[in-house]
Amino acid sequence: MSAETGGPTERSVDAAKRSWAAVFAPRGLALLSTGLMLFSFTFPLYGIIDVVGDPSTFLLVVAVTLALATGLSRVVGAWTALPVGLGLLVLGLWMYASALPADVVAQQDRILGDVVSLLMGLSVLRLQMIELFALAYTPAPVFLTWYLALRRRYVGAALVGGAALTFFVLTGDVETLVALLGALGAVGTVGFGRLERFGGTDRAVETMAVVLAAMVVVTMLVSVVPGGTGTPFGLFGDSDTDTIEGSLINSDQRVSIQGSISLSDEVRFTVESPREAYWRTGAYDRYTGDGWVRTGSTLDYRGEMSGPRGESRVVEQEVTIESELDAMPAAWKPISVGDGVAESTSVTSLGGLQPASAFAPGDSYTVVSRQPVAAPSRLQRASDDYPSRIESRYTNLPASTPDRVATRTRQIQDAADAETPYETARAIESYLEREKGYSLDVDRPDGEVADSFLFEMNEGYCTYYATTMVTMLRTQNIPARFVVGYTTGEQVGDGEYQVRGLDSHAWVEVYVPEVGWVQFDPTPAGPRQATEQDQIEGGGGDLGEVDDDPEATTEPPSTPAPTTSQAPETPDATPATIQTPATDGAVERTTRDEGGGIPLPEPPSREEAALILVVLAGTVAGARRLGLTERAYRAVWLRWQPRADPTSDVQRAFERVEYVLAREERPRQDGETPRQYLAAIDADEDVERLYRLHERARYAGEVTTSLADDAVAVADEIVRARTGPLD
Structure with a gap:
């Protein structure tokens, strides 16, 4: 195809590629992956604090820590920032230990046992003063993970963030979906970071997207922990009973x-x-x-x-x-x-x-x-x-x-x-x-x-x-x-x-x-x-x-439990019936449609939606990698011509037919005129007719709606007659 006729199409393709690379640059994707990793180990802490108190202070601590890491990344080297991060961890744990009750601190073997138990599956929720523990623990991994990513130390960021996430995986305080998001974030941080540091094309970015999507799909089919009690992961839960x-x-x-x-x-x-x-x-x-x-x-x-x-x-x-x-x-x-x-x-x-x-x-x-x-x-x-x-x-x-x-x-x-x-x-x-x-x-x-x-x-x-x-x-x-x-x-x-x-x-x-x-x-x-x-x-x-109060349980006679024999019977204080609305003004949730017949599917959670997007992005990237998107676009472009103005319509019809001829015969060579090309390939009457319409439109300036309609109709007929499976 000549530069004269094919140029605009090639330029549009190049522009699309540049746009893809600009939006999904490896640097941006690496930082986005780091953010996903940060979410994976701060989200469990947020949930833990919500159980025992107001999480607004926790969110403020995370925001301040991120701001501190962002500011220091511009002026402080890594060997200076690392002691800052470790200092935050030591200071936080010291403050937590200092606030524990004296009887707990005195039992040092008990504290050591709890630390070992955390790594063996003891939930962080079992710790005393858990809100203070979360506030003391959070700044160090958040600071180091974000700082190292901003300084392009992506492997270090993945190691710190991965270690913080692993801690909550071991304690059982992180959900499977969130843990998987964190794992995807760690892989993305390292992979996209290497592309950003050592160079790579948009095809390399597509390969990373395919790898991440494959991780999600594989995890859907196998247990997270081999030999463990976890069930295979599915995006929409399971129906196991117990x-x-x-x-x-x-x-x-x-x-x-x-x-x-x-x-x-x-x-x-x-x-x-x-x-x-x-x-x-x-x-x-x-x-x-x-x-x-x-x-x-x-x-x-x-x-x-x-x-x-x-x-x-x-x-x-x-x-x-x-x-x-x-x-x-x-x-x-x-x-x-x-x-x-x-x-x-x-x-x-x-x-x-x-x-x-x-x-x-x-x-x-x-x-x-x-x-x-x-x-x-x-x-x-x-x-x-x-x-x-x-x-x-x-x-x-x-x-x-x-x-x-x-x-x-x-x-x-x-x-x-x-x-x-x-x-x-x-x-x-x-x-x-x-x-x-x-x-x-x-x-x-x-x-x-x-x-x-x-x-x-x-x-x-x-x-x-x-x-x-x-x-x-x-x-x-x-x-x-x-x-x-x-x-x-x-x-x-x-x-x-x-x-x-x-x-x-x-x-x-x-x-x-x-x-x-x-x-x-x-x-x-x-x-x-x-x-x-x-x-x-x-x-x-x-x-x-050990119990908060050694006094024992008394069983009142109103319960189905056995009664205390020495206690006199009293009438059951049953309250009068109260008329209450179903939801006190709140919107009642339902999983059925208005007709009450077919149950509607539950919407996916935020984590499930994120994983679905990862799979979709990987699917699209894999299709691009295999050329499927290009082939799909070309098939639509070839078989369907939306109408614009007469000049553009004739030009588009001409390009469609020339594309078909290039596939069936050979491409038109540089310097070869359309008439020479038609003679060389022994074109039939319909093709010659379209070429004559194109010449009239291009060189004689006779571009009317009627001429455009005729050109598009001829092109449609040629495409339907000649196209088979597209490469």
Whole structure:
């Protein structure tokens, strides 16, 4: 094709390439990748601070650190900035350690053990004063990662940012999607950085985009950690289900709220006890919005623990394991265990018992508990003068908890004329029992669990009931915590109870001054027991001080739990029915269309959307790399001619036909006139006709709409007759 006719097309292609290179320059892409890496390890910290306080201070610290790194990158060399970054880390950790309670600092082996545990999977959320830890830890990796990237030390930036991200991967505090985004950021920082430093074309940029997209696709198909428990990653989640027991009893340090769930009718253990009880296995104090975490460390059992301060009764239990069990059930509050298991027993920071390893069938142990005795009248008279350590630990809620949860709780209080914390707890318990149905088949909400269950769900199971009640109580500054274990089970003999997996349960403990932790169970007992029956028919020092308050749990007669025999019965303080809107003015979320028929797909999250964009960008880059986009563009250009003005229309028709002839015959050589070219290739009559129209338009100036229509029609006919698969 001659320069005269083909020039404009070639210049437009060159301009497009220059535009691509300008917008997606390796330098800009390297810094964008670094920003993605920064997001991947600051986002978990933001979420952690949101659980315990206001994240605005954290965002300010990140912004100031980025500004500092940007400013110093212009005036300070790397060997000067590195000590600054390390100094920020040392200073931050020193400030955090200095602020820890004296009893924790004194136990240096405990601190060292926590550090090792973090690297072995202990969630950062279990640390005390986690907000201060996040603020102390953040500046160093943020400063060094961004500074090194601005100084074009891309490998160093990737190493620092990757190490910070790896820390949260090891602790389990970063989601798979966010971790993958961070990995993509690290690869992009190094890859695009090398292109920027050592040169490269837009084709090299396209190759990097293809590599990043391939990483996403491969991760969708395989586990993130080979041999681990993670499921293959998918952009839109998975539909795996679990048992209630698996989600509660075996969770140890952390409980995540599940969706639809099942029951196991396998017999777990039998208990010989003079009194029935809920067999408690653990408690959790820190609510994350979508689950629970137990803060603090676990210590070795070192002898008898302190019991309740007031009147109590001794309950001795002998537990025989029937199937493998990674828990140590006992009535609250345990004060001692038998010699046979003493050396392999640990005590949690909330006073529960844990075995060093799972029990096997045939194993047995004895445990002595002291159950307090307190009449409901005493609970009603109790004040709200809570110890500061109790109030700060057990009234905390994520900053993102919607205000409407507190509003609804106050409505329930007013309807029940509840004036004391105990009466408020009874009112909330009765409200949830009455207003919510029991079902194991539920969709896990995307947002804050308690808010979703209270306003947008009609049914749920024990985890939802207990989580919602604790959250509602905490909105009124009433200390409460989430507790797991087993209900009493089936009585199979005099003082003998058989407990199955389906007896696993979650309930609530509320702190009452001068009494201790009082047990409440908002899950409706009748529907729960009916579901269980259907399943069966179908097939350092005195560790008593480790707990915040050694007073034990009192079980009021209104709960389905066993009652304290020495406490008089009182009528159930059921609040009057209150008329409340579904969402208190908020927009109710739905996954169905207006007709109520076909479920609509859930929109992807921000992280999922980002990965989708990476895959799309890689797909486009791969298509360009293989020439597919050029071929697709040329196919459209050849077969479809939009109309402009007569002169442009004739010229475009001429170029289309000449392109077809170049493919079928040969290109027109430089200096070869159209007439010479047509004679050389023995062109047919239609081609000669179009060339004559082009000559009239170009040299005679006869460019009319009629002539243009004729030229385009001839070109369309030639293209349809001659074109096959395009190269």
